[in-house]
Amino acid sequence: MSATPASLTCTALSFAWPDGTEVFDGLQLTFGPGRTGLIGLNGSGKSTLLQLIAGELTPSEGQVRVVGEVGHLPQTVVFDTGLRVDRALGIAGARAALHAIEAGDVREEHFAAVGDDWDVEERARAALDQLGLEHVGLDRTLGEVSGGECVLLRLAALLLARPDVLLLDEPTNNLDARARRRLYDAVDAWPGVLVVVSHDRELLDRVDRIADLRDGEVAWYGGNFSAYEEALAVEQEAAERTVRAAENDLRRQKRELSEAQEKLARRAQYGRRMNERGSEPRIVMGMRRRAAQEFAGKHRATHENRLSAARKRLDEAVEAVRDDDGIRIELPHTRVRPGRTVLTLRELELRHGSAIGDEFELRGPERVALVGRNGSGKTTLLRTIAGQLEPVSGEAVAHVPLRFLPQRLDVLDDGLTIARNVALAAPTATDNQIRAQLARFLFKGARADQRAGTLSGGERFRASLATLLLAEPAPRLLLDEPTNSLDMASADRLTAALDAYEGALIVASHDMAFLESIGVTRWLRLDG
Missing domain, CATH: 3.40.50.300 (P-loop containing nucleotide triphosphate hydrolases)
Incomplete structure (x- = not known):
């Protein structure tokens, strides 16, 4: 240095x-x-x-x-x-x-x-x-x-x-x-x-x-981050108080403008009656009418300016309150009957030395957490189950269709737009269906036409998951480190969606809090 x-x-x-x-x-x-x-x-x-x-x-x-x-x-x-x-x-x-x-x-x-x-x-x-x-x-x-x-x-x-x-x-x-x-x-x-x-x-x-x-x-x-969260909470509480005060001020200004307009209307009506009676000289009545109109214009302008300023203060106060959009994940309505065999692994030996001894069966809507140290073979096992890798020996038999979301998120073609990637994965989906799905993942309007190669890690995950979910529904999901790069709000939405999913799950993750939150029923630990 x-x-x-x-x-x-x-x-x-x-x-x-x-x-x-x-x-x-x-x-x-x-x-x-x-x-x-x-x-x-x-x-x-x-x-x-x-x-x-x-x-x-x-x-x-x-x-x-x-x-x-x-x-x-x-x-x-x-x-x-x-x-x-x-x-x-x-x-x-x-x-x-x-x-x-x-x-x-x-x-x-x-x-x-x-x-x-x-x-x-x-x-x-x-x-x-x-x-x-x-x-x-x-x-x-x-x-x-x-x-x-x-x-x-x-x-x-x-x-x-x-x-x-x-x-x-x-x-x-x-x-x-x-x-x-x-x-x-x-x-x-x-x-x-x-x-x-x-x-x-x-x-x-x-x-x-x-x-x-x-x-x-x-x-x-x-x-640090804990101090940031505390400071942000204080900021947001103050911002919300400001919004409430601005809303009250806006209502008051609207009420005062309405009252002023009613008062001016009564004055105008009185002036017309006096004019009809002719109780004062014409020149005096003309001067009164012009003065009344000038006063009414200034009075109305004053209240309208106050109302406009109140609206601006409310807009600024609302802008200071964070209301970040969160992804809306709707996992396919696929249910696996309890007891049905979904996956069988028999004396499976993987590349790089990892192995699953004897026989392992996944039944019904079970949720398996795949854990182990780096290099123990978690991704290799998932890719073998998905049919992307051949085992050294033994076999992995899938009894129901599956969808696999890989760790590297290489399911997207970087040269194509997000919408085009989804269309290739779901050829029977209409353009409206594709764009509605992408909107739920915060790719709204022109954002759906952004090239996949320009996406951030978290955006790429959202686009990959949208692609996966719009393809033909499958009763089994394989997820490899699904919370990588997701902001905290999106990770919470994913957790809620997986918690409600009725199919079978195999999830590889080092995020223990995430695994515990999705209701894991079995833990499969690899040691290499």
Whole structure:
């Protein structure tokens, strides 16, 4: 890390996707030393902001100024499965040169490749050990490790590079409890600028401040996430009081305007009667009439201005009260008869060594929680049950149709719009049915025509789930880490929908609170 204090500043930052979808317009933002939790609803632009800071995207206007080196852990870590671990860690060149020198090859290029990094292997092993990856050899390939271990390997590479500014995007996705604790320790010990996007409350309770990204602007709150929730609750209570006061004021202004109009109408009627009687000279009556009209106009304008101001105050007060839309999930009405065999696993041996001994049967509307450490084979088992992978031996027999929502959310074609993706999955659905379904998942109007490749992690989950649910209903769902990247409101809606589902469920997750909330009936633990 450099001696100059690290920082990053966004000045008049604007960005829009190629299809015209605007994300930021003139954003002003500065991150200083310490740990910042960047939060916001799915689609608010959190991941896009980190990509702009990391230089992976180019702003349409404005600039990003960074003091120091930047390291970025993206939300979706994609590696070539044939890549070796040392290459993924960024030490393959120095390591190869070091081995060549140890073998007696003293060419100058080897010393240049090593530089001052003579302990590169020891540092790599220490970084892997720090993150609980002591079992992962430097010569292994990434195809031999789990999704969660890939995330940790990417983090280990960043720890080895020692950047001044560390950007973490949903880093606890796919991590088991032990790995999460290791990540928390790394966050606690980080000495520079750290910006973390997460929906993990425990992780967010370890930051120094919260940056709440909403409608293209950031509101700052001192303290961790728990302090933010308390401050927000106080804000919202005050905002709701302001709304009630503004509503009362609006009703009063409407009443006063009505009373003023009635009073003016009575005066006008009196003037007409006096005019008809002719009790005063014509010139005097004309002067009275003009004065009355002028007074009536000013009086009416005053009350209308007060009413307009009251409406504006109410609109501003309502705007300050958060009423964020939540997804509306309606799972298919498919019921599995109690006792009916839904799935049979017989002496199943999976790739990478995991195994289900003897015979396992899933019956009726059971809810199975699939748990285990990273690398134990949860995703491999789900993909085998779904027919995407062949087992090494044994068999997985599905007795009813199923739908599988994978961890990597690769069910969408990035080059197509959300609506087109859904249409391909549900060819019998009408355009109205597709758009009505997408509206329930907050893709309303033109949002349904957004390209899938521009979606955030949480938006991608919503679009994938909408696609899955509009396809032909199935009495069995396989879900792999379904709460990854979901904002807290959407995760609560998903929990409620799964709680009411009458089909069979197999859910792989490290989120124990989520598993307990959906009424799990059996637990299947894999140990690799």
